[in-house]
Amino acid sequence: MDAAERSSLVVKLRKFVEWVGDGRTLTGTGTLKLADARELVALLDTGDELERDLGGEVQRVRSSADLPNLAILFELAKRARIVRVVKGKLVRVAKATRLVEDALALWAAAFDALPERGLLVKDTGWGLGYALLLDDCLDFVLPDVLNTVYGMPEPVPVVRLAETAWLACVESAYVDLDPSIEPVWRDGFVGEFRRLLARLAEFGAAELTTGPADPMYTMDLVPENPELPSEVQGRLRDALEASSLDRVALTPLATWAVRERLVREGRFAPVVGELAAAAPAAMLGVVAEHFTEDAAAVEIGGWLAVHGGRDAGLPLLLDAVRRCPFRTRASVMLQILVDSLPDGDSVLDGLRADPGLGPIATQLLVERGNLALEELEPRESLLCMAEQFLVLLETAGLEATASTLSEIPDGERAPLAEAIPASGHPDRVGLDELAEVFEQVRPARNAHPLGGVTRSRISKGKSKKRRH
Structure with a gap:
């Protein structure tokens, strides 16, 4: 990488290794000799001051340990294992020749050594x-x-x-x-x-x-x-x-x-562009879970470009959202998809009549403030209500859903128990579960509200708060 070749850190470490040559004798405390340190300050342009004016009195540096910039380079060279100390002498590490020649590898080795203790306060152990x-x-x-x-x-x-x-x-x-x-x-x-x-x-x-x-x-x-x-x-x-x-x-x-280190540690660290060949559902799932809003827009745009452009690729992504069996995850996937499009709100509005995505699209438009509840047609309003109950069942579980339904007055709950299962919502499995919960909270008040209910789906998706 050109940036590594141009890095002042790489340039200075290479010069330092070359200066070490066949070996340099160190002081009894393992530091560079002062004469060598003076030479290196000029050679490496470390910016260290060899003399300081303290109230009109010139004070000369007496130890290389008092030259902080040089001391850090010296320390990093040892930590990166391109030099080592052998019997009081600083020598080059023969096996590190290829490392020194590879600018990116050398920079990374020094970068990885930065978090070790002792970098800011040197061997004297004294400091504020x-x-x-x-x-x-x-x-x-x-x-x-x-x-x-x-x-x-x-x-x-x-x-x-x-x-x-x-x-x-x-x-x-x-x-x-x-x-x-x-x-x-x-x-x-x-x-x-x-x-x-x-x-x-x-x-x-x-x-x-x-x-x-x-x-x-x-x-x-x-x-x-x-x-x-x-x-x-x-x-x-x-x-x-x-x-x-x-x-x-x-x-x-x-x-x-940083990404390389995270990957070595077994942590997921996606890079924009690496999902270009992924399946639609996999790409949207990873982007929704791990990408920032800006990175998601770039990744989705790149995916669409690889898959025939927007006209060919967008239907594939929408189909992936339709096939997602979890309401909350499908909502997050659709939300991050439309947020990546310059006309995302218009796309959502166009999906209001979609048999599979209509309830989610309408709910998102309401949450964004782009659509008022009073503007909804009766069928849309019913679908939105069904979507809300299905999300509650999916995220909170049977008991919380039953508790919520039991708080609705009988005169209002009974019509809902008939209307929601017949709403035409695409999640038929979820509607069947809701119907069972409605049945269990019917006026048989002495019965346990969850009696006979045996199945529920808990979302494996992860909701996100997003900025708009």
Whole structure:
């Protein structure tokens, strides 16, 4: 991949390996000799300062460990196993020759080594408390951050990631801070977190931008969310109101590397375009379960292009939804399909009269606010009511459905018990089950409402809340 060849991380690691040559003697503590470090700062253009002006007094660096950028490259080279220490000497790993020549493999090896502890705070073991805290949690915080950004269709506000990383580290390390000092630690931690993201950007793994936060990043800031304390939600709401925020997204290189890691871990990580040859039902099912809205639109558009374009491919996808035996899953599949089309609402409206998809299409139009209940014809209204009861039976089960029906006054329930089974809804199996439930909640009040009911279908589908 060209991006890997151009990566400053790959360029510097290759130069470092070449500089090691036949071997370089290290200090007694296993660090680079200061003279070698000075040479490498210039050779690799690390940006480290060899001299610092402290209040008019020039202080020279006395150890390579005090050159943080060089120290990290040195550490990454060892972790990527392209160099190693043998009897106090730094040498090249002979078996890593092919790895060094393969830019993509070399970049990935270094990227995979980033989450290990000790990357931010070096061997001295000294540092500010909040820096040590982040470094000690790096092995699980950084993968979680990368996975989160990987799964988002829009750049993620840094403040959201920093807050959740702070909470995770404090909980993991059992840190109990005095209320007066906690804001200082938290602010310092956020600064170190931003420095980590800047390091990822330098290595070609992250793209840092500024701009407003997408509304999706405030949707869960509600009192009902138990995962974020109220004071955290308040801080986030205030921060996310800004018109310009620091945001982060993954580069194509990092997106590829994160997916490769997820696959190695046995986790599903779809890539847009890989479902082009899949069967209609399989493609819609995977997209509905695992793709973001934007990625779903691209995937479905690509699938249609491969299968003869919209005119030939769309009927195949609609047939797949018709054949789905589960109401909730069929609804999700149809919803994500029409959301991928520029005229999706018109497609839904055209499906109102469809014998198989009419009830779902009409229900979706009502939920979207594109169709008012009073606009429905009596037959459509009855079909929508049948759809709602079938979804209840499928998702909540027999007991909850029977309980709901038993709360309807007898004078209203009896007509429903006759009308819904005769509504013409395409799910005949579901209507038969509903008829049995209606029968069991008839006025024989001493009878158990579920007596004689033996069958129900529970959806294997997964409902989603979507943004419109």
